[in-house]
Amino acid sequence: MNGEALAPMLRRLRVAADMTLEELATTAGVTDRALSDLERGASRGARASTIEALADALRLDATARAALSAAAHAGRRRGQMAMAQTLPLPSALADFTGRAAELATIQAVVSRTPAGSACPAVLINGEPGIGKSALAVQAATRLAPLFPDGRFFVDLQGLADHPLSPEVLLMRLIQAVEPTAGSFPPRLADVTAVWRSVSKGKRIIIVLDNAANEAQVRAAMPAHGPALVIVTSRRLLSGLESVDRVVLSPFQEREAVTLLAEISADRPAGEAELRELARLCANLPLAIRVAGNRLASRTDKAAGDLLARMSDQQHRLSALSAGELKVSAAFSLSYEQLSVDGRRLFRRLSLTYGATCGAAIAAIVEPQSVVEAEDALDELIELGLLQESEGHRVTFHDLLRLYAKAKLREDDDPDDVTAVRTRLRNWLLDTTIVAGLWYEPDSAVERPDVRGTAIDSPEAAKAWLKAEAENWFGALAEAAEIGDHQRVVDVAESLHWFSDHWLGWGRWHEVFALSSAAASSLCDDRLQATHLGYLSWAHNFCLAQYEAGSRFAQRAFFFAQRAGDRQQMAWARTYQAWALLPQDRYLEALAPARESVEHFAAAGDREGLPQALIGLGNVLRSLGRHEEALDAIEHALTLVTDPRTAPRSSIAYFTTISAHAHAAHVHVHLRQWEKAVESVDTALRPHETPIPFQHRIRLLGRRAEAYQHLGEHSAARDDLETVLRLQEAADDEDGAARTRRRLRHLPGSDQDTATSVV
Structure with missing residues (x-):
């Protein structure tokens, strides 16, 4: 059975045991839906306790039991780095009552x-x-x-x-x-x-x-x-x-008793006992549910024992009858059933920064292996103190987090708490740096190992950075708050290249605002210029706040000039030109665009100079100075293709595409149709790195226009149909409508032909 996935293995074992799905679910004490999800592969892993229950129900020998456990663990690991985007509706409570x-x-x-x-x-x-x-x-x-x-x-x-x-x-x-x-x-x-x-x-x-x-x-x-x-x-x-x-108001007594009876069905109790327990819980649904779980899980105790326990503790009675403290008392019923290690992990998980976390973080706040952390989390999930989330992560209910923090203050030594917080913050920031380094253009950059993660590719790095964004950003903000300025700068610098791959996150301006402030605290002019430039980029490209982008670019130039750093002076002027162009302030953009070229050339920057030339060409094209624009773009292409001046290969590839795209745009304006087609053909040549679809749309649209003017209407139609498919896939209705109009106006087209493309 080595290597067999959980779903087919579980289904095969059930059939071999001659059990229906319902029989196995009942015997193992799991729901039909949960078992069905496992057998269909909808859930690739399962908690350790669930697997143990299934193995017992199937009466597996040691070898089969180990294989089933290994398959479940492998399924959990495969799901750890997944970034599900489906936002699924949680399962409705099987014992939902009232309302x-x-x-x-x-x-x-x-x-x-x-x-x-x-x-x-x-x-x-x-x-x-x-x-x-x-x-x-x-x-x-x-x-x-x-x-x-x-x-x-x-x-x-x-x-x-x-x-x-x-x-x-x-x-x-x-x-x-x-x-x-x-x-x-x-x-x-x-x-x-x-x-x-x-x-x-x-x-x-x-x-x-x-x-x-x-x-x-x-x-x-x-x-x-x-x-x-x-x-x-x-x-x-x-x-x-x-x-x-x-x-919503608290339950009516009848509803509270019904819910208690449903949850504790395997532990029969008298009507009077259930009514009294509901009363002590103030008929609050969460308190009722926690109390019912307590009753159901204590096989050696009767309902009367639980009632006596609650009645003896006046603090709990007052908590259960007064505001939010009612919830704290209900949480305590589950918390007290945890093992010593489970309690400590529960308290320490309240130090996490985000709404969710995975087993790797649990292994940091309570040092242990990730496998051990998974089992420890199972205990908390079983008692309802954590909820399972997407990608085999766990989440705190907001009030549970508050309760855990209160217990942390009560039960843990402040020095120990500080040590755990520091360990978690450092681990998150170390891992963020390692993940960000996967996007550095220099493939030879050293990427140290980080405990508890398997970041071994750009894809894994992106998955981790997205999954843990709330946590590493919270750690970064805390580092800034405690004055760890160099750390903040180092983390932001490591994310500089990755940020281009997650433009839609919405918090890059906050990241680079923190690093800019840290650079200021370090009194380092070059660092201030660098990170103010990143901040300008974030406002330009992530928020479309061009005035702010221009303002930060000007500040970046001030510090770069004071530091005598020509490279950062060049980038600052580039960011400023980028901020001015979308505002149609073409004449104002010309001077910083020219300055960026001059400073990059003086600094000998192979990566920046071609991009600055393309940017200058874009400004000149916007001003209608097409021949000058072509000169600047062709100069950039010469630099990129000459081994003596070419940047690193990954940067050279995208710079070349950008240059040919802008050149095609200029050729279209000049009605140089053959040259426009040639530029697009060159940009679209096959490469191991795919061209982003937005660039493909622009390139194909320009080539289609050139083909149409050349009388090659079939080729134009092919390009426009490809553009339409890309726009429809992106749900770009406005762009798709424009493309359909272009298709309808092609010679030989009619309304029916154009519509058939849609």
Whole structure:
């Protein structure tokens, strides 16, 4: 059985045992759905306790048991680095109880919304632990048949230090609803337009959980139906317009007792005992659930024993009957069942910076192997103190994190806590540097090993940087706060090349703002020039805030000039020209574009000089000075192709593509059709590194125009049809409409022919 995947192995073992799926699920004590997911491969791994239960139910010998455990572990490891973008709706609680009136209200909102009207929205409010998320998921699950295009769930991190911004929220929704959308404009207004285009006409449900403010919700609202948005929040969000509000109250006694009986079905208890337990839990759903799990898990205790335990502790009684402390008492019921090591890990996980983490982080805060950390996390998950998340990660409920932090203050030595925090911060920042180095153009750069990770390729590096973005950014912000300035600069520098590969993240301006401030604290003019330049880039290309981009570029030039660093002076002028061009300030852009060329030449910078020449050519073309533009671009191509002046190969490749793309643009303006075709042909030559689709669209569009003027209409049609496919895959409706119009106007075309391309 060596090497066999978990799904086929489990299915084969079940068949060999002559058991149905339902029989095995019942015997092992797992749900039918969980077992079905494992056998279908929908879940590639399983918790250690689940595998042990299945092995017991199948009566496996030691060899088969070890093979099954190994297959499950391999599945978990394969999923660790995955960056799922699907935002799946969590499974509804199998024992969901009550809330009939609230579910009917949400159903009525959907039923009474006319087709084509504004997208209906429901806001679920209530105190922590009241069951807001459970109700939202239950409602979305029940309404699923009415919304066949998908259900999506996003945690807006309303209690985090950095709640999800509207821009990041929209980027995640766009990627989930339309994975082929590709890149999109970074400004909120533009991303909003893309989101409304992507969601238009789709029958989807969006659950926005734990909202921090009205801006998050407004951003995610599709312009019209037939979508449905369900929002949960501790806050009233009174500024929201046109929402139907559902305010939750504690359970009625009947509902609380029913839920307790359902959870503790294997531990029968009397009606009176269940009523009293519900009363001590203040009928709060989360407290009821924790108490019920406690009752069900203690096979050696009866309900009366648990009631006596709660009755003896006045602190718990007061906590269960007063505000948020009710939740803390409920958490304590599970916390006290943990092993000593489990308790310590639970407390220390509260030091993480992001909403989720994986086993590698658990292995850092509580030193152990990653495999041991996975098993330790299983204990916390089983007791409901952590929730499983995508990519075999775990997440804290916001209030659970607060509870864990309180226990950390109570039970841990402050010096130990400081040591753990320092170890975690250093590990995150060390790993960030190693991951970022995979994107350095110099392939010979040394990449040290980092404990607990398997970053052995650019793809693995990108997956880790994205999965742990909240954590490493939090560590970076903390390093800045404690004055570890050189560390902040080193981390930001390591991410400089990677940032080009994740333009849509939305926080690069914060990263480089931190590094710019750190460089200032170090009183290093060259570092200030470098990182202010990066900050200018982030405002230009990630936020489209060109005024700010220009302002930071000017500051970068000041420090570069004071340091006498011609290379950084050149980059500062390049960033400034980039900031001015999108504002149609062509004449103003000409001087910094020329200066950048002069400074790069003086510095002998092989990478920067060709790019500066292309940038100068772009400015000259915008001014209508086409011959001068071609001279600058051809000079860049000469430098890139001459071994004596060529930059590193990876940079030379993309610089060459950029140069030919700009040259083709100029040739089109000059009506030099053959030369335009030649430039595009050269840029599109096969290479081991694919050309980004945006560049392909521009290149093919220009070549199609040249072909049309040359009378080669079939070739023009081929290029335009390729462009149309790329635009449709990216859901670029405006671009696709323009391309269809161009197709219709090709000689020999008619409306039917053009439509058939779509």
